[in-house]
Amino acid sequence: MSRRNGAAAGPPDGERRMERGEPLLSVEGLEKHFPVTRGLFKRQVGVVRAVDGVTFDVRKGETLGLVGESGCGKTTTGRLITRLLEPTGGRIVFDGRDITHLSQRAMRPLRRDIQMIFQDPYSSLNPRHTVGAIVGAPLRIQKVATEKGIKATVQELLERVGLNPEHYNRYPHEFSGGQRQRIGIARTLALRPKLIIADEPVSALDVSIQAQVINLLEDLQREFDLTYVVIAHDLSVVRHISDRVAVMYLGKIVEMADRKSLYESPRHPYTKALLSAVPIPDPRHRERRERIRLQGDVPSPLNPPPACRFHTRCWKAQEVCRTAEPPLAELAPGHRVACHFPEEPPAPARAGGREGQENAPGTTSPVS
Numbered sequence: 001m002s003r004r005n006g007a008a009a010g011p012p013d014g015e016r017r018m019e020r021g022e023p024l025l026s027v028e029g030l031e032k033h034f035p036v037t038r039g040l041f042k043r044q045v046g047v048v049r050a051v052d053g054v055t056f057d058v059r060k061g062e063t064l065g066l067v068g069e070s071g072c073g074k075t076t077t078g079r080l081i082t083r084l085l086e087p088t089g090g091r092i093v094f095d096g097r098d099i100t101h102l103s104q105r106a107m108r109p110l111r112r113d114i115q116m117i118f119q120d121p122y123s124s125l126n127p128r129h130t131v132g133a134i135v136g137a138p139l140r141i142q143k144v145a146t147e148k149g150i151k152a153t154v155q156e157l158l159e160r161v162g163l164n165p166e167h168y169n170r171y172p173h174e175f176s177g178g179q180r181q182r183i184g185i186a187r188t189l190a191l192r193p194k195l196i197i198a199d200e201p202v203s204a205l206d207v208s209i210q211a212q213v214i215n216l217l218e219d220l221q222r223e224f225d226l227t228y229v230v231i232a233h234d235l236s237v238v239r240h241i242s243d244r245v246a247v248m249y250l251g252k253i254v255e256m257a258d259r260k261s262l263y264e265s266p267r268h269p270y271t272k273a274l275l276s277a278v279p280i281p282d283p284r285h286r287e288r289r290e291r292i293r294l295q296g297d298v299p300s301p302l303n304p305p306p307a308c309r310f311h312t313r314c315w316k317a318q319e320v321c322r323t324a325e326p327p328l329a330e331l332a333p334g335h336r337v338a339c340h341f342p343e344e345p346p347a348p349a350r351a352g353g354r355e356g357q358e359n360a361p362g363t364t365s366p367v368s
């Protein structure tokens, strides 16, 4: 496929290019408070603190996993970054440019660079349009190629995502769930984006298909030099694809680290609890891990608990957790944790990196 079909109208490549390792995306204190209104006059009676001060960088070429239970603000974060929603606070810098409050018009050229993959491949594809029309739509909207060029590009994309290019004239209902997600991915790639926000890209798919789609995303990342934010409610989904992982709870990041540190020595009790629910593939390690069952439901972001938001469900909580909010502190290089009583890292003698070691008996004392 010709890069950007030769019709790019943006600044020349030299200006755009960034060294690997530099942030492509920086999010600082990002906030989205939805007003809650009541009555005929829409009197504001409260706010939903869906995203409440989130800060992270995504380096060029890397994959950041964004994980947390349903309702913690992952989708809202994705929609803020893609500017489908207007932030109520904070800053978004993409490719060196502050895009926090760009108008829709000013955003239009950037829409090619930042794309989103949605969870539900059934509802995100128009059932009345052919695959060719769906995948080619971004090219038509941005007017970057002729009709003939579009067909060739779409067929190339279909092939690249593992679909038959001959299926150009078929309709979404003729495909399986996994194939539909591939159609969605092909559409996302059409404009050669730099950043892709994949919001629960495999959650609606059979487990047997999930790994195939994740592998496809990984292959495409290398081939197209993509940077990903992959959103999931389950730590097992982002394990293989993520370079770093951020764990969210009620609109805030509670822990962020490189993949190995996060999975092998989680420091926040919430991360530890989430991880304890992830199946361990190796049966030899299975009995060594205690399943931590979190009590109660996630509190409402309409009225989040004060200080540490996790304290109502945390087995380690003490008075300070109810009165002072723990900052997201860097406890080890690149490992940030917002907790007054973080878990200890594994002792150096045992920190050989073997999986399952962090779950040795005696390292947790969950109350269940």
Ligand code: ADP
Residues within 6 Å of the ligand: 034, 048, 049, 050, 068, 069, 070, 071, 072, 073, 074, 075, 076, 077, 301
């Ligand atoms: P997640 O993707 O992690 O499941 P969301 O970002 O979808 O979470 O939602 C975070 C919180 O914000 C939820 O409590 C949700 O109900 C609320 N929320 C999302 N969109 C809106 C909206 N448009 N108006 C009011 N509340 C919203």
Ligand code: MG
Residues within 6 Å of the ligand: 071, 074, 075, 076
């Ligand atoms: Mg969501």
